[in-house]
Amino acid sequence: MSTREYDLVVIGAGPVGENVADRAVQGGLSVAIVESELVGGECSYWACMPSKALLRAGSALRAARDVGGAAQAVTGRLDIAAALKRRDAIVHEWNDASQVEWLQSAGIDLVRGHGRISGERKVTVTDADGGETILIARHAVAVSTGSAALLPDVPGLREAQPWTSRDATGVRNVPASLAILGGGVVGSEMATLFASFGTDVTLIARSGLLGGVEAFAGEAVKQALTDAGADVRTGVEVARVERTATGDVVVSLSDGTEVRAAELLVATGRVPRTQDLGVEAVGLEPGAWLEVDDTLRVRGVDWLYAVGDVNHRALLTHQGKYQARAAGDVIAARALGREVDDAPWGAHVATADHSAVPQVVFTDPEVAAVGRTEASARAAGIGIRVLDYDLSWVAGASTHADHYRGQARAIVDEERRVLIGATFVGPDVAELLHAATIAIVGEVPIDRLWHAVPSYPTLSEVWVRWLEAWGR
DSSP: OEEEEEEEEEEOOSHHHHHHHHHHHHTTOOEEEEESSOTTHHHHHTSHHHHHHHHHHHHHHHHHHTSTTTGGGOOSOOOHHHHHHHHHHHTGGGOOHHHHHHHHHHTOEEEESEEEEEETTEEEEEOTTSOEEEEEEEEEEEEOOOEEEOOOOOTTTGGGOOBOHHHHHTOSSOOSEEEEEOOSHHHHHHHHHHHHTTOEEEEEESSOSOTTSOHHHHHHHHHHHHHTTOEEEESOOEEEEEEOTTSOEEEEETTSOEEEESEEEEOSOEEESOTTSOGGGGTOOTTSOOOBOTTOBBTTOTTEEEOSGGGOSOOOHHHHHHHHHHHHHHHHHHHTTOOOOOSTTOTTOOTHHHHOOEEEEOSSSEEEEEEOOHHHHHHTTOOEEEEEEEGGGSHHHHHHOTTOOOEEEEEEETTTTEEEEEEEEETTGGGGHHHHHHHHHTTOBHHHHTTSOOOTTSGGGHHHHHHHHHOO
């Protein structure tokens, strides 16, 4: 057993942990980062990157088929083998050598193995051979262990050995049929993906699709999936699951019907990776989310930070990296006695987590949203005005595709006269989102937005249409 000492110890070397470590090193601290799997984490190998790489093939094919001239040139179906090969290249064949090289170049020490908090500012790392390394943190420990797929308590589900999102994004042999349990982001994206592969998809959702965004977004995705041949069943629950002797999965539903498929993907939510983290050593509950303040410090433990999914503030890679920049900087500032800027929107806080979180769902159509929905704004007691516009009426839509369908909604705080929410639904709307994010975070007055002139003919002209609906 060896013992090493650092200013900061980070548990979890995904993009969030990497950014915490990098910012702390840039701030003048020595840092060790602990990883039990691949450096680069869930996003790089099993989530964001492989899923979006796989989804892009179908998206590009649909786009080409809706543009005269290109449509005539498209004569074949999606090449699944080529799409999987491209996925493999993007995840570097699940090899993290390049990420390890980056850690070395950034001055961050990597310790391979499973890290557990074993005392105050103390982390014990157990490697694959059972050897242990003790890491002592002079100033702080940061937990960036992320989240894992939730398997609900349904009779027969675990015994049926269902897929989780990792199995879906790492697929080698595409099944002829796939049942998907859950209508959230993962379920909707994977339904879009496997439908593009020609798989017979059944999506089962207890309520509508994409419940966290405007209702019209989920309805548009549901319609597109149905048009693509998927069977979308909402308003039902799973009563029982069974893996048959022939290998198929039978899903019994609350309405008395059954769904039979070659595989079942469970996409019903996430749980924090804190079960075997040793948090009980500092009085916290194993398996629970870690509650933090806006500087990402765990409440009640002044040397412990929780960054990314594990704190349950916003389970998105980009939001976790945003938190990581604040956390790495504030850990260095506190360690070296520098001034801490923890006022709202300060350098050392993650204020945007509360009301300015952007997200893109890479379904068909794409859904891009930031800030408040109409429902959340009204629930918060904010006096709002809702501005809706059909994106197909924008000149840029007619040049973009022959049959463009889309919708855009702005939520305006009437008293402050600023944008507090925006949702875009349609092909390639993801690139519209950041302008709305800037307007919300910057609290740009509506009157000033009249002077932000969108280029013609682009989809961004929807901003002028919103302003016209608002009036001078």
